Amino acid sequence: MASSFVIACVGKPSAGKSSFLNAVTDASAKVGNFPFTTIEPNQGVAYYAIDCPCATYGLSAQCKPRHGFCKNGRRHVPVRLLDVAGLVPGASEGRGLGNQFLDDLRQADALIHVVDASGTTDDQGRETRGYDPVNDIQWLRSEIEQWVAGNVERKWGGTVRRHVATRSSAVDTLHAQLAGYGTRREVVQRALDGVAGAVDAQLEQWDAAALRRFIGEFLDVRFPTIVALNKIDMPDADKNIAAILRRYRRPAAAPVSGRPMLRDGVSEGNIVLTSALAECFLRKMAAQKYIAYATGDDDFQTQGEAGGEGLRPMDDKVRRRVENIRDLVLFRYGSTGVQDVVGRAVEALGYVAVFPVKSLVNFGAPGGAFRDCVLVRPGTTVREFARKLHSQAIDEGYAGAETVGGIQLAEDDVIVAGKNNIIKYSVSA
Known part of the structure; x- marks a missing residue:
């Protein structure tokens, strides 16, 4: 079964939303199946990366996800991404594609707002200099409100x-x-x-x-928002990033526990620094065998470097560009940030990854360990998950459930990551 939630990606024209969508959804064309029977033209598939239990149980070689993929013990779970068009000031009054934009939001569980951190595009996406990108964060919230x-x-x-x-x-x-x-x-x-x-x-x-x-x-509760501060490697981005982080920083006197304090629907913890164009270029170079790189990595390898065996040589122009990305993005910020954005969006919802298995002895190996992973809403109980998995075969024939160690689970036990999220169901004959 597929996880049912949707992340909506919004952003004014020229903020880099198209590049961001390409950066986070490109892998879907290359990696196996995804669990959505119909993907509309304005939807795509991104991946949420988590630690897979296959590594804990020494089954990484046998881990064969039905949907998504697992690499070196990191499970990449498919999530649905909705490309929302028509975001300009006045959307709530029907400007641009305002009505379509707002109607699309009804489908979303969380928002990713791609913001041009460089200040080189105004609120309509026209080229300018010195624009304050905090305006974009404020008017998005204002339009929805x-x-x-x-x-x-x-x-x-x-x-x-x-x-x-x-x-x-x-x-x-x-x-x-x-x-x-x-x-x-x-x-x-x-x-x-x-x-x-x-x-x-x-x-x-x-x-x-x-x-x-x-x-x-x-x-604040219905539409948790992740801000992707994009174009971080462009001139003037630094000062804008610093100003935005100061604005949304938690006050020193605020309690650390509990839900983050929000301003304009945003907290410092839900702001991620990104360079979508850098990610797209690195992926292109990796696909053409000029570099060894995977999304989320803090560096890449080229021919002549350790780990760069079998790679093609680059001309001076391409080498200068990848080295600029290495210096201005990867070494400075730790990654291009695009994978972190998707992760923050899922985590803002509090979703829990659940692994239904037919055996607690081998977890499906050798034919394929941990074949399924489903993201469920926080507070989901063992019996509710059975109903989601299969309303007839499992829910109607429900005879019990247990987790690792033979621990029996009550029907109303809430599923918690790392505690009881590997579940074997028993059904009556």
Whole structure:
């Protein structure tokens, strides 16, 4: 089965979104199958890299994923990426492809916002100098907030009257208003918990400011956002990056535990420095056998270097370009950052990787160990996962479940990474 969540990639024209999408989805054309029966034209497949249990159990050579791939004990799990078009200021009022842009967001569980850190493109994507990229972060959030708030505020009077008449809970009433945004009830509950003490507990006492406060919290929970500060190797990027990191840094007095403090829907921990063009070029050079390189690596090898056996020689022009990438991106930042962006997006959702197996002795080896890996929402129980795997064969015939060490699992046990996320189900005859 496929993981059902979607990451939406947004960005103004010329921010580097197309290069970013090419950088994170290029491998899907080369690596086996992916578990999505239909990929729409504006969708692609990226990969979330995690430690695979095959390494723990000495089965790396026998690890044969049904979807994605595993290399040296690192499992690359397919995730769906949605390319959202039409992002310009005024999208909430229908500018550009605004209506399509906002409707596309309903499908998304998390957002990747590609931002031009160099400041060489204005809010319309036109060439300029000295533009402050923090503006892009702010107006993206503003557009989404205006979209949701406008829809809710238009119906708020009638919503409150029905709430009072039916004596519904605040969660149920708000969920009914927000369900059109692909919202689960628990998301609304978390948003309400987040404003507890800041707004009145009774919906009928909410004024416009209280409603806006709740909507802001709702967006923080519903659309966790990763900012990909792109073009980090261009002039003027350094000062813009420093300013953005200062703006979104956690205050020294803020508690370290708990959910990060957000501003404009962003925290310092969800900002990743990237060079999508550098990644695309390195991949191209690797495909043509000029360098040995894999996404996420902190360096590459060329002919004549250790690990560069069998590679082709480069002319001076190409060598200068790859050496510039090595100096300005890899040595300086540790990687091109594109793989980290996808990882942060999945981790922002708190998803857990689960490995269903038919045997806890050999995990499917020698025919193929750890064939399946499914990413599930946090809080998923053992029985809920059985239902997701196969509603008839496993759920209806459910006879029990256990994890490594023969430990029996209760139906309502929550699946936790590293504890009970390798699961063998038993079914009745």
